[in-house]
Amino acid sequence: MDKFLEQFSLNAEDSFSPYNYVAYILLCAALLYILSVIYNKYGQSISNRAQLAKVLMIVGLTTFIIISIVKSSLALSLGLVGALSIVRFRTAIKEPEELGYFFMAIAIGLGMGANQLLPTLIGFILLMLIVVLQNKSGSASITQNLLVNLTCDTDQKTALIEKISDAISANTLQLEVKRIKHQERAIAINFLVKVTSLEDLNTINSNLIAIDPKVDVTFIDNTL
Incomplete structure (x- = not known):
């Protein structure tokens, strides 16, 4: 019973390391920056790609911070579900490509926030290779x-x-x-x-x- 109640504790883990946290968030920012560069260069969206690239950085880093906070507390995780249920995005995503890049940014934030470095790096590299090869082959128009x-x-x-x-x-x-x-x-x-x-x-x-x-x-x- 005590172990179950400990899951609802709002205290940070004893093993939390500020140095590891800073290293992970900097690496997350670097991956998001590469993603924004790829989007600026190979994206086919008619809208302002430079502006959306900045938003990708914000979305990814915000996801990182949220996951790094709630991953150690069941209570915070449940609170996050409740908070997200009342959030509404007023600006519609006009093109499917934009949605795809938003999911990439969120995936990077999720992976790095959960300390899943290797799966995140492998997935990110493979996704970027696919994007570049599709454009190099002339399929993008x-x-x-x-x-x-x-x-x-x-x-x-x-x-x-x-x-x-x-x-x-x-x-x-x-x-x-x-x-x-x-x-x-x-x-x-x-x-x-x-x-x-x-x-x-x-x-x-x-x-x-x-x-x-x-x-x-x-x-x-x-x-x-």
Whole structure:
């Protein structure tokens, strides 16, 4: 009975070592930093990846602190379950990739907070290798609907369509013309494009602006 009641003690373990704790939290921060660098470099999210990378560090380290506190006390563990039941996240995660990286950060915090160094390191290294190899093999790409609207004279439409197509195809892996709408003094073209990175989308936008500064360019996410 005494041993059972000891599980509800709020006192820290006698074997707690501040030096080990600091070493583990620093190593956890290093792994999370590597994760954020990988996400910044290989992530395909349209949202601000640099901002989300900072959040990954906070989420992972917070998870580490929580697990390192509650792992030695059943009472604290039960209290954590109750606390989490009233927490609500108001900001929705818009893309599945973001959710995947959040789970990676949480897994790192869980593993290091529970002093599971070897399983955490092995799992982290394997996950990062998979992410890098997927991108190196060219499997990662961005598919967008590209809407181009441009005001022009009737006799310039054919030449402008060719210029626009050449400017886009030079920076895409795949290009399809879905729709061309001719108006009295304007043209509207709908392309389906596949590119390797967001930088390619910026380049396409710059090339189209060079053709005509008044061009209206819209990118809409799609699946090719």
